[in-house]
Amino acid sequence: MIKLLYIFTKPVPFRKHSSKQTNLYHIMPALEVRNLKKSFGDVQAVKDISFSVEPKEFFGLLGPNGAGKTTSIRMITGVLNPDAGSVIIEGTDLKKNFLEAKMKMGVIPEVGNIYPDLSARENIDLVGRFYGLSKATREDRADKLLTDLGLKERADDLTRKFSKGMRQRVSIACAMVHEPPILILDEPTEGLDVMSRRLIVDKVKEMNRKGSTVILTTHNIEEASRLCQRVCIVNKGSIVAIDTPDRLRKTTEMMQMVEVAFDRKVEQAWFLTGYISRAELCNDKWRFYADDLDKAIEQIVKVKEEQGVKILSMSTSGPTLEDVFVKLCEVH
Ligand SMILES: Nc1ncnc2c1ncn2[C@@H]1O[C@H](COP(=O)(O)OP(=O)(O)OP(=O)(O)O)[C@@H](O)[C@H]1O
Ligand SMILES: [Mg+2]
Structure with missing residues (x-):
């Protein structure tokens, strides 16, 4: 059986x-x-x-x-x-x-x-x-x-x-x-x-x-x-x-992100030029979004020198497969 x-x-x-x-x-x-x-x-x-x-x-x-x-x-x-x-x-x-x-x-x-x-x-x-x-x-x-x-x-x-x-x-x-x-x-x-x-x-x-x-x-x-x-x-x-x-x-054309903590208050307008297309404050850190991360970091460093602020921490991240998944499944 x-x-x-x-x-x-x-x-x-x-x-x-x-x-x-x-x-x-x-x-x-x-x-x-x-x-x-x-x-x-x-x-x-x-x-x-x-x-x-x-x-x-x-x-x-x-x-x-x-x-x-x-x-x-x-x-x-x-x-x-x-x-x-x-x-x-x-x-x-x-x-x-x-x-x-x-x-x-x-x-x-x-x-x-x-x-x-x-x-x-x-x-x-x-x-x-x-x-x-x-x-x-x-x-x-x-x-x-x-x-x-x-x-x-x-x-x-x-x-x-x-x-x-x-x-x-x-x-x-x-x-x-x-x-x-x-x-x-x-x-x-x-x-x-x-x-x-x-x-x-x-x-x-x-x-x-x-x-x-x-x-x-x-x-x-x-x-x-x-x-x-x-x-x-x-x-x-x-x-x-x-x-x-x-x-x-890479191919979903999603933005890369760099997250920065400064030692004092900064203005969003300082950064919204050149390579950075979006800037938002998340808790005490700024998130800057750009297609070209390298150029975006150069720009952040230039601004912080001009304005005399210090960077306390900086980290970068690209889109995760989860971001891609959600984006693709939302569209279709
Ligand atoms: N034997 C069945 N009779 C009727 N509908 C079915 C049958 N098997 C699957 N379906 C339907 O087909 C669709 C796809 O189901 P399927 O089980 O293939 O999904 P899945 O991607 O494996 O999902 P999960 O991640 O939940 O396992 C669903 O809408 C489900 O209700
Ligand atoms: Mg299944």
Whole structure:
């Protein structure tokens, strides 16, 4: 019974790539999404999205609640049929060759799918069996995953007794046991404590270093900014931007800011010339906004010398990915 249930809910067995496939892996995108659409009644959850992810890339799908991230991931992983469009996994069309495409993925869905009446080790072993791994390989990998994910001491307890964070770590281990070339994770660290979050992130980073492509959905901007090489921002079912976190910050033409504390009162009018386009007082510090930070600082220094005031502190900051995210999602 468990086996039957498993076949319908878990990824299909994974076989080792032939050398021919391995070569292809290096020259074609790991994932291509073409004109994907999905509606639920009147709700257009995904409106026509296309993007491609390079092999070994750490790619983020970032968007607010209800943006269409999970719907996209469910179509990409073959759980949900799209209304239109196609998904190509390492050159294999998911619709035309479902099993072959599924074999290349390790999936951590938004809602975990481990078996509560099996122990952590049994869950991992079961997945390993369905992916055709030998007993020795299954045992080795289960040991390493359980250790790396901080579950070694609870390895033989039933997962129904586990906390949310522990269950999520078992789910991650199950998705990784066949060492898939593509890992797809839907909000893997949502609602977890710092320890669980770190264990999971470190393990995913290790898989990425070893060559797996990672596709991660999140609404945690800081996490996306820190982990992802490229980020695709989705809002209301559409893509609003795809780029590196750095370029996203730069290309949105947002102002840079320099914050200065002076030793005495200054006049706003002294600074509102030349390179500084806006000046505002925030608590006891002045915030000056400019496109060119270097020129703005030169100007501030010149003014303070002319007026005979001293600078007590100065700090600069560019737009954060959060500023970009809010700006893009407001506009669209
Ligand atoms: N099975 C479903 N039936 C009806 N509507 C759905 C279904 N799944 C998703 N939706 C709707 O599609 C839209 C996108 O939902 P989705 O779960 O893809 O968003 P999300 O970006 O993953 O959000 P979150 O960050 O909250 O997980 C929402 O309006 C949601 O209500
Ligand atoms: Mg979701």
